[in-house]
Amino acid sequence: MxxxxxxxxxxxxxxxxxxxxxxxxxxxxxxxxxxxxxxxxxxxxxxxxxxxxxxxxxxxxxxxPGFIDVQINGGYGVDFSLASGDISGGVALVAKKILEHGVTSFCPTLVTSPSSVYSQVLPQIEVQNGGLSGAGVIGVHLEGPFISEEKRGAHPPKFLRSFEAGVTDLLEIYGKLDNVAMVTLAPELANSGPVIQELVRRGITVSVGHSMADLSQAEEAVIQGASFITHLFNAMLPFHHRDPGIVGLLTSDKVPPGRRVFYGMIADGIHTHPAALRIAHRAHPTGLVLVTDAVPAMGLPAGRHTLGQQQIDIQGLHAYVAGTKTLCGSIATMNMCVRHFRQATGCSVEAALEAASLRPAESLGLDHRKGTLNxxxxxxxxxxxxxxxxxxxxxxxxxxxxx
Known part of the structure; x- marks a missing residue:
């Protein structure tokens, strides 16, 4: 005894x-x-x-296991990329509301913004455990501004940046990285290699996305330590049989042994055709991570809303940059994505649930603690x-x- x-x-x-x-x-x-x-x-x-x-x-x-959303820009009128107002209160409001979608941990995501936004917003987002007051904050996901102009999607072009001086640029724009869990960047930008290595050294997951990279550039990024793809198929070169681009990472033989590439999918029935979801899942099932990429208008009625520096229109289940047909995030909830993913791919219930729990936890190196019922x-x-x-x-x- x-x-x-x-x-x-x-x-x-x-x-x-x-x-x-x-x-x-x-x-x-x-x-x-x-x-x-x-x-x-x-x-x-x-x-x-x-x-x-x-x-x-x-x-x-x-x-x-509780769902983990590694890419969510806000919701219920709260925009994580806006420096005005009560930032920690806004994060807390979204954290509380997404409990009803089964989300127990999340990464508040900031889209491309002026450096003044990062210096005001980042210090106010606290990494914390979840509880009665809301889902836990794992860390921030910084999506941009180090991305491709051609594949910027809804990101405002005037704030895009490149790595003139490598890591120095990154720290100059973001400031401290203590509470950052993931950074999305375009790996074809000059000097991205040392930046990827430094982020990985600090325990931050590097994701390739909003990018014109060909497959060899994407593979080079993975060799440097990148391990995630931001919303596969969206904001990247389309798959081509002679150069599959970033999509080719799903079956690449250049991924170092013992490493896995994860990829986010917005399974809202709008961002990705069900056939494309099926192709990705069948090619690389253990890398698929469901993300909502939800915008501040999630949970609000149709009409005009904001996302960072942009105006957006909500029409039905679509979120567009105002006055265009450019998609900018979704208004889907994680539980909707799980159900749509299962229905679209015909995958097992287990695979659908793990895509929202185990896989995101693995992608952030948290599966010893979260994402399982071990x-x-x-x-x-x-x-x-x-x-x-x-x-x-x-x-x-x-x-x-x-x-």
Whole structure:
């Protein structure tokens, strides 16, 4: 019997009558939680002679790891790329609202902005755990301004930058990078190699995107340490059989052994044709990461809204740069994306749920803590019905939202 010191007196919750997603399979098993972590029941019985203090009947629903959104620009009228107003309050509002979509962690994303915006906004976004007040903030995703003018999409051209002096430019524009989780850049920009290496050295995921790169330039970026592709197919050269461009990374033989390239997909039924979703998923299923790329108008009625320095029009499920047909982000929610992805690709329920949980966690190097229901990981999870509609959201074992 271990000494009592190792035995916690904190209450134990047992979730019964559920099917849980573990080891890539949905299996009939109970889920045990204590002190915000997932417990190994075997150890509990044999080492501690422990039992559950609280039992929760899940009524045969599915329990999956909480969803993680690595690209979200705002929502409910909040624009992460605007320096005016209460920035931390805006992040908190979105964090609270996205609990109902099953999102337990996210990366507030800033689109290309003037340097004054980064210096005002970045210091006010705090990396923090989620809870009753909202989803956790993993770190910021900086999308631009080091991107291609030709593939800028909705990014305002006058604020685009190149790497004249490499890393110095980056620090000059962004300032400190302490709370940054991901940076999207165009790898064909001169001097991008040392920048990629420095970001990776600092533990930041580098994503290639908004780019005219050919396949060899994209492969070179991966060799330097890039490991993600921002919204595959959107804002990059279209696939061509003689030079597949960035899309070719999905089946490249130049990816170093033991490394994997992840890619974001906006599965909103608008940004990517279902056939393109199927091609990507079948070519490289374990790299697919669902992102919403949601804009501040998510959760708001149709009409004119903003995204960073741009005006945007919401028409139905489409978000356009005002007065054009250029798509700029989506108004989809993560639970919608999971369902659409499953329907469009015919993939398993497990694969659809993992594309919103395990894969994003892996892409950020967080899968030892998040994105799974493995023992000793954070007890962040969602309870879903068979139609994959979110019924409840839990963070650190505590119910933070219920339908």
């Amino acid at each position: 271990p000494s009592n010191k190792s035995v916690s007196n904190a209450p134990i919750t047992q979730f019964i009558n559920c099917r849980i997603l573990r080891d890539h399979k949905i299996q009939r098993e109970d889920l045990w939680v204590r002190e915000g972590k997932i417990l190994d029941p075997e150890k509990l019985f044999f080492d501690e002679k422990g039992f559950a203090d609280v039992r929760i009947d899940c009524e045969n629903r599915i329990i999956a 023992f000793n990981t954070d007890a962040d999870f969602v309870v879903l019905d068979d139609a994959l509609t979110v019924q409840e959201t839990y963070i650190a074992g505590q119910q933070v939202w219920k339908k």
